[in-house]
Amino acid sequence: MDQMLQEDRTVAFWRDLFLGWPQERPRRGIIVTAWQETMSFDSYLVSDEVLFLNRPQPDGLGARKIMLPFRKIAAVKFTDVFELDAFASVGFQ
Secondary structure, eight states: OHHHHHHHHHHHHHHHHHHTOOTTSOSOEEEEETTSOEEEESEEEEOSSEEEEEOSSOOTTSOOEEEEEGGGEEEEEOOSOOOGGGGGGGTOO
16 A cells, blocks of 8 residues: 555656656756666657657657556656756655
């Protein structure tokens, strides 16, 4: 039960991060998945359970769009330079 609660909290965190992405920051970065795959993105849409990503370059199969379940996100990397407090609006202190 504790593992399910933790997974629910992690899903909620990632969803809240993308929903609350600061307006002044470009919607781009790199996602590391639970499958140890990295995915660049330059825009996205959010649903309750899934992040719909646009990739700036196609993957090896030619795909530019991917639907990724929030529960499969392991990390988000940022390629832009900015002050850390830019993400204070999504709960960071």
